[in-house]
Amino acid sequence: MLDYKLIEAFAKVVAEGGFERAARVLFISQSAVSQRIRQLEEQCGQLLLTRTSPPQPTAAGKELLKHYQQVKLLEDGLTTELINAEEHGPISLAIGINADSLASWFIASIQPLLRQFKLLIDLRVEDQEQTHLFLREGEVVGCISNEPKPMQGCRVEFLGLMNYRLLATPEFIERWFPEGLSLATVLCAPAVIFNRKDRLHQLFLEQHLKKVSPNLPCHYIPTPEQFLQVIVEGYSYGMVPDWQSVHLRNSGELMELVPGAAYPVELYWHCWNLQSKSLAEFSSQLTRGAKQLLADRR
Secondary structure, rough: OOOOOHHHHHHHHHHHOEEEEEHHOOOOOHHHHHHHHHHHHHHHHOOOOEEOOOEEEOHHHHHHHHHHHHHOOOOOHHHHHHOOOOHOOEEEEEEEEEEEEEHOOHHHHHHHHHHOEEEEEEEOOOOOOHHHHEEEEEOOOOEEEEOOOOOOOEEEEEEEEEEEEEEEOHHHHHOOOOOOOOHHOOOOOOOOOOOOOHHHHHHHHHHHHHOOOOOOOOOEOHHHHHHHHHHOOOOOOOEEHHHHHHHHHHHHEEEEOHHHHHHHEEEEEEEEEOOOHHHHHHHHHHHHHHHHHHEEOO
């Protein structure tokens, strides 16, 4: 029988990124946290945590973390039903999300839940192609992803579309793309990409230019505001979502390198297939709000 006090210490070390931070959250000493981790590994008969900075769960640790998160979610829901919610306190849900969704529609979509003060959200931000890894490894109970197929033990629901366009200033286009987008020009013009996991720029170019070298000159800027700033100031060109660029396109400050070529990214909500009231309420509100704020498949 696993000791959940030990598993909680393990989960906090992973979530907080270290033994010292986990100790502060648990209100115990760092040595006590280390001792609990050792006891848990002895019970399981294998290493669960790499002693790196920050510590990372091993393959076995990821399975244990997923189990703990699922059990905790069910226990929180049961406690809320048995005890007055105000006495029990708000339930915290760990969610994987892409930066553009967080910067635009996400908070607005769940406002009714936030106003009730019964829910806390613990967001893990990554590219929409990567967020489902958080779910697979048990770090979150749900995620927003562009993956349409559900993982084993999970359910999925379509949320809507985010349209992206390849944009630059008129001056940038005149300097780097006077004859339009081509294989030769993309090998010279400085692009901006969110991070090294972001394939949106590459996919757009492949769609319009067929085969494109992956070694393009580019900046990596993983924040939506500064990402847009380097485009607006004429330092680069890049893929910008419509919500962020519509007024700039209307004013002529930014132009499309391929006129009328929006690149739609489908977003899906994935979550564990558990009978959890709090997760069900969150999922229902998120999908309802998203469908009001995002474009549909038409």
